[in-house]
Amino acid sequence: MDYQTGFLNHFATEAVDGALPQGRNSPQRPAFGLYAEQFSTSAFTAPRAQNRRSWLYRMRPTTEHGPYAPYDGAKHLVQPDDSQTTPNRLRWDPLPMPDGAVDFVDGLMTYGGNGDPSSGGIGIHLYAATAGMDARAFQNSDGEMLIVPQQGALRIVTELGRLDVPPGHIALVPKGMRFRVALTDGAARGYVCENFGVPFCLPDLGPIGANGLASPRDFEAPVAWFEDRDEPFEVVQKFNGCLWSTTLDHSPFDVVAWHGNSTPSRYDLARFNTIGTVSFDHPDPSIFTVLTSPSDTSGTANCDFVIFPPRWMVGEDTFRPPWFHRNVMSEFMGLIHGTYDAKEGGGFAPGGASLHNQFNGHGPDVESTARAMQADLKPVKIDDTLAFMFESRAIIQTTPFAMTGGLLQSDYDACWNGFPKARLP
Numbered sequence: 001m002d003y004q005t006g007f008l009n010h011f012a013t014e015a016v017d018g019a020l021p022q023g024r025n026s027p028q029r030p031a032f033g034l035y036a037e038q039f040s041t042s043a044f045t046a047p048r049a050q051n052r053r054s055w056l057y058r059m060r061p062t063t064e065h066g067p068y069a070p071y072d073g074a075k076h077l078v079q080p081d082d083s084q085t086t087p088n089r090l091r092w093d094p095l096p097m098p099d100g101a102v103d104f105v106d107g108l109m110t111y112g113g114n115g116d117p118s119s120g121g122i123g124i125h126l127y128a129a130t131a132g133m134d135a136r137a138f139q140n141s142d143g144e145m146l147i148v149p150q151q152g153a154l155r156i157v158t159e160l161g162r163l164d165v166p167p168g169h170i171a172l173v174p175k176g177m178r179f180r181v182a183l184t185d186g187a188a189r190g191y192v193c194e195n196f197g198v199p200f201c202l203p204d205l206g207p208i209g210a211n212g213l214a215s216p217r218d219f220e221a222p223v224a225w226f227e228d229r230d231e232p233f234e235v236v237q238k239f240n241g242c243l244w245s246t247t248l249d250h251s252p253f254d255v256v257a258w259h260g261n262s263t264p265s266r267y268d269l270a271r272f273n274t275i276g277t278v279s280f281d282h283p284d285p286s287i288f289t290v291l292t293s294p295s296d297t298s299g300t301a302n303c304d305f306v307i308f309p310p311r312w313m314v315g316e317d318t319f320r321p322p323w324f325h326r327n328v329m330s331e332f333m334g335l336i337h338g339t340y341d342a343k344e345g346g347g348f349a350p351g352g353a354s355l356h357n358q359f360n361g362h363g364p365d366v367e368s369t370a371r372a373m374q375a376d377l378k379p380v381k382i383d384d385t386l387a388f389m390f391e392s393r394a395i396i397q398t399t400p401f402a403m404t405g406g407l408l409q410s411d412y413d414a415c416w417n418g419f420p421k422a423r424l425p
């Protein structure tokens with residue numbers, strides 16, 4: 001598979017020689033009878049640094065379809081609301097693989113979220129899929145999709161081309177872009193952050209300097225790829241929190257050439273240049289931010305995507321795991337593989353999840369705490385681990401599936417029972 005590298009670069013690619021117009025976007029008659037379409041994921045007037053759009057040259061205009069009707073699959077892909085939201089610390093067992101053939105769209109289960117598609121916020125979903133999508137595409141008009149596979153590789157076919165995304169990689173699909181998901185390594189499971197806010201971008205680096213964390217050159221966008229299929233093709237659209245369906249008489253993956261900077265991309269989390277203390281104290285986890293969706297309040301994200309990758313721990317006279325914490329931001333976590341260093345007592349399994357909503361105390365379990373307080377503080381490599389967090393400025397509301405779907409652990413609080421009380425002189 002070929003890729004073009006760079007975050008938010010202005011790319012140009014054609015799958016057929018001569019398909020991409022030169023020197024203009026919308027010629028009177030594009031080559032071969034292709035149709036030009038602008039795909040805008042920022043307002044036309046957004047400042048240049050935030051402006052995102054691509055020009056697509058396709059076999060038929062996207063306008064050619066009948067009305068959408070309500071879609072009745074993906075029953076657990078919903079908008080969370082207040083009725084299910086509690087201050088409790090929550091933790092879930094991994095999502096089991098479904099029985100029978102369930103694809104990525106029908107396999108999406110909403111656990112939580114905040115805001116709404118018009119004003120910003122996020123949706124948090126897990127997916128478990130046993131079948132690829134064939135003559136079916138998904139268009140999420142509500143949010144950009146940050147896809148974090150945990151098991152099973154995905155081949156994401158988008159209007160702009162294809163991305164192979166195994167566990168350990170992430171994918172970003174722009175709001176509104178059609179895509180379908182094939183499974184290239186059997187049943188697949190993972191996490192999705194649906195971003196209703198400003199599209200994800202790389203965080204500023206401040207005093208870190210010009211390099212470090214995720215490097216723009218490690219993001220990969222597809223090259224143009226199309227299929228010429230004249231057959232019924234369903235498009236499922238998420239719009240205003242609801243699902244809709246229409247059927248085309250052709251594949252929507254018919255973009256022969258494109259140029260622009262609004263693109264899907266993938267990123268290998270192993271490329272993350274992890275920075276931590278080389279003296280003492282555990283830095284704030286913002287040091288591990290891969291991508292951020294800023295809000296209108298500076299430094300206070302709609303969503304930060306943060307990872308806890310393999311790394312050396314060298315802090316002297318330092319409690320090395322995450323400290324006990326109450327946070328104005330709300331934290332949803334998942335585990336891709338291994339063990340998370342704040343939960344060595346078990347219970348946070350790969351494919352599982354946890355939620356620590358705003359100002360609710362959390363941190364290392366009793367076992368992680370005891371081990372860390374007794375540890376010989378020689379340099380140690382934490383190796384088999386890859387956890388992540390979707391951290392958001394607003395309370396993360398939960399869904400009926402999250403609260404009563406059978407995966408919520410009833411005894412999560414107990415992992416913090418039994419700390420010996422301090423003894424004063």
Ligand SMILES: O=C(O)Cc1cc(O)ccc1O
Binds near residue numbers: 283
């Ligand atoms: O496990 C968590 O809750 C996430 C987290 C990690 C960390 O290294 C410091 C603070 C924090 O909230």
Ligand SMILES: [Fe+2]
Binds near residue numbers: 327
């Ligand atoms: Fe935390």
